[in-house]
Amino acid sequence: MKLKIYTYLFISIILSSCQGQHTKKVETLDVKTYAEKLNITNNPQLIDVRTPEEYASGKINNAKNINWNANDFATQAEKLDKSKPVFVYCKVGGRSAQAANKLSEMGFKEIYNLDGGIMKWNAAGMQKEKSTTYIGMTDEAYQKLIASDKKVMINFSAVWCAPCQKMKPYILKMQEELKDHVTIIRLDADENKSLLEKMKIDGLPVVIVYENGKETWRNLGFISEEDLKKHL
Structure with missing residues (x-):
């Protein structure tokens, strides 16, 4: 009886260990923490998952555009280095959360999503690149x-x-x-x-x-x- 119990515990530990090795990591960070993490990461992979039109209207400095709504999102994302951290953001955080989960499924191990998106980033005064054109009502x-x-x-x-x-x-x-x-x-x-x-x-x-x-x-x-x- 004891042998069966020990065998069961041993198998459970092994299975838990194996599952842990394949666990994908997605963290949603507030603006301050996201910015700090971004700053201390060497050559960060920063991805703006909005549309090209949104991206052109203003983005976080050095961000690359991979449109979450495009049919080739996964194809473009495969060009990134899965062994290094990936930072994603969108307008308010919804699309980037979906993109982060997709990247996790694709095998990326360290993914950071910006809570509140670029709207919170801009409101916090963090924007590095600003549009030179005034958009809308003055x-x-x-x-x-x-x-x-x-x-x-x-x-x-x-x-x-x-x-x-x-x-x-x-x-x-x-x-x-x-x-x-x-x-x-x-x-x-x-x-x-x-x-x-x-x-x-x-x-x-x-x-x-x-x-x-x-x-x-x-x-x-x-x-x-x-x-x-x-x-x-």
Whole structure:
């Protein structure tokens, strides 16, 4: 009986050891930790998994573009060195998390994903390369927009943001229902990138309420129609 128990324990230890050797490592790091890890890594493999258009509009210094949504993602990723760390990021962290898991499946052993993506990176003032072209509404135009004797609600959203699209129908409905005492304006985050960077907005969706040009309330993330109306 004891022999059977020892045999079972021995086999279990061996199996656990073998599984451990094949465990792939993916870590999601906050901006500060990600930047520190990036800085101490010699010739880091830094991968921007957004679209080429997003990549062209501004990226982290020395990042290479491998589009997660492209059919050749795996083919391009195979050109990287699997024995060295890989750093991935996207807009807010969703696509890069998927890409990180794919890299893990492909045999990469050390993978770091940027929590919150380049939006949090920019909001934290970490951006190394900046677009020379101002994208979207200027700060001056925005200040004129919120300077009203009525309440003004600004909703920053994006077509790729699932919570944004979930909120869109009732925000459009509220635009009409509450138009007599609240001005509700929806702004596309990608079309107003420079404004978001200046305001240090690091996630979506965002709702900001102003009275007489002064911010009185802000919400980051999904909020129900009922809860949103409480603040209007």
